[in-house]
Amino acid sequence: MTEIAITRTAHPRQPPADETLQFGRVFTDHMFMMEYDAGKGWHDPRVVPYQPFTLDPATCVLHYGQAIFDGLKAFRGKDGQVRLFRVKDHAARVNKSGHYLCIPPIDEAMIVDSIRTLVEVDQNWVPSTPGTSLYIRPTVIATETFLGVHPSSSYLYYVITGPVGAYYKEGMNPVRILASDRYVRAVQGGLGAAKTAGNYAASLYGAEEAQNQGYTQVLWLDGVHHRYLDEVGTMNIMLRIDDEVLTPPLNGAILAGITRDSALTLLRDWGLKVSERPIAIDEVLDAAKAGRLEMWGTGTAAVISPVGELGYKGERYVINGGKTGELTQKLYDTIVGIQYGTAPDPHGWATLLSNRPHG
Ligand code: COI
Numbered sequence: 464m465t466e467i468a469i470t471r472t473a474h475p476r477q478p479p480a481d482e483t484l485q486f487g488r489v490f491t492d493h494m495f496m497m498e499y500d501a502g503k504g505w506h507d508p509r510v511v512p513y514q515p516f517t518l519d520p521a522t523c524v525l526h527y528g529q530a531i532f533d534g535l536k537a538f539r540g541k542d543g544q545v546r547l548f549r550v551k552d553h554a555a556r557v558n559k560s561g562h563y564l565c566i567p568p569i570d571e572a573m574i575v576d577s578i579r580t581l582v583e584v585d586q587n588w589v590p591s592t593p594g595t596s597l598y599i600r601p602t603v604i605a606t607e608t609f610l611g612v613h614p615s616s617s618y619l620y621y622v623i624t625g626p627v628g629a630y631y632k633e634g635m636n637p638v639r640i641l642a643s644d645r646y647v648r649a650v651q652g653g654l655g656a657a658k659t660a661g662n663y664a665a666s667l668y669g670a671e672e673a674q675n676q677g678y679t680q681v682l683w684l685d686g687v688h689h690r691y692l693d694e695v696g697t698m699n700i701m702l703r704i705d706d707e708v709l710t711p712p713l714n715g716a717i718l719a720g721i722t723r724d725s726a727l728t729l730l731r732d733w734g735l736k737v738s739e740r741p742i743a744i745d746e747v748l749d750a751a752k753a754g755r756l757e758m759w760g761t762g763t764a765a766v767i768s769p770v771g772e773l774g775y776k777g778e779r780y781v782i783n784g785g786k787t788g789e790l791t792q793k794l795y796d797t798i799v800g801i802q803y804g805t806a807p808d809p810h811g812w813a814t815l816l817s818n819r820p821h822g
Pocket of ligand 1: 533534535696697698762763764765
């Protein structure tokens with residue numbers, strides 16, 4: 464594998480205090496960059512000081528959105544060690560997303576190495592207070608300069624990172640979500656399973672309306688019947704009705720969340736009945752009314768996020784008395800325990816970083 468060149472900043476900054484951290488506002492001293500050109504492949508992998516880059520106004524990504532990204536986290540445990548969570552799975556998902564957008568694949572070992580090297584260089588930025596982490600954002604953009612619609616012949620892969628706190632202002636308190644009967648995030652056969660910029664652009668209008676009504680996020684329903692649960696956009700959705708755990712299947716319209724997979728794996732390890740199947744909104748509302756429902760979201764940024772209220776067609780349904788359910792709490796504690804190195808990691812999800820100096 465090509466060696467990653469490292470150029471350190473001449474002006475290292477002081478990371479912010481952990482208690483001031485929000486989500487996605489602060490970035491570390493360095494970033495990773497690597498270009499692709501047709502006929503040459505991916506080349507020049509390097510860690511460089513964090514910097515803006517210039518793009519020609521005709522650059523393809525600015526017009527047609529040929530862009531993908533991923534999101535993963537590094538955690539500093541009580542032992543001081545830094546762990547990446549499911550980095551290989553995130554690397555594989557970069558290429559899965561890229562496939563939908565006609566972006567040439569990147570050697571997955573190189574993706575892992577880009578992340579590992581960057582985080583090792585900026586390891587003093589990994590916060591240590593429980594609930595904080597270093598968020599890592601690998602991104603690929605199409606960089607050819609042209610105004611015709613076809614896949615670009617050149618790309619930039621880059622990785623930026625930054626220390627973060629909770630994604631939702633509610634933290635681990637239950638969020639309120641609005642099931643939308645008007646707007647659609649994605650449909651089967653579209654790009655819903657790719658982590659691509661356009662899916663997030665498609666979610667903004669509906670999300671703003673939901674926020675104006677006092678909700679944190681939208682629960683997207685399927686684009687054909689407006690009836691079956693898809694996902695929340697910032698997280699996958701999961702629920703328990705009586706003793707069965709349910710989540711929508713990976714049908715091409717929703718993201719194959721890695722926290723979704725972690726939660727399903729743990730629930731199955733615990734011997735629970737877990738079904739990945741279409742879930743109609745009326746089934747959820749009936750269970751909410753009967754007090755038989757617990758609901759939570761799963762996502763890298765959101766972790767495990769309890770849902771305390773569901774809105775639909777002008778009605779508000781309180782879930783589990785508006786409180787965090789037992790299973791939600793157990794999932795949160797177990798996943799967070801693995802991430803910070805305080806719980807056993809039977810599936811080998813955490814990758815310990817070396818604290819050797821680079822460069
Ligand atoms: C993540 O969970 O990592 C995401 O990319 C979601 C994004 C809305 C922050």
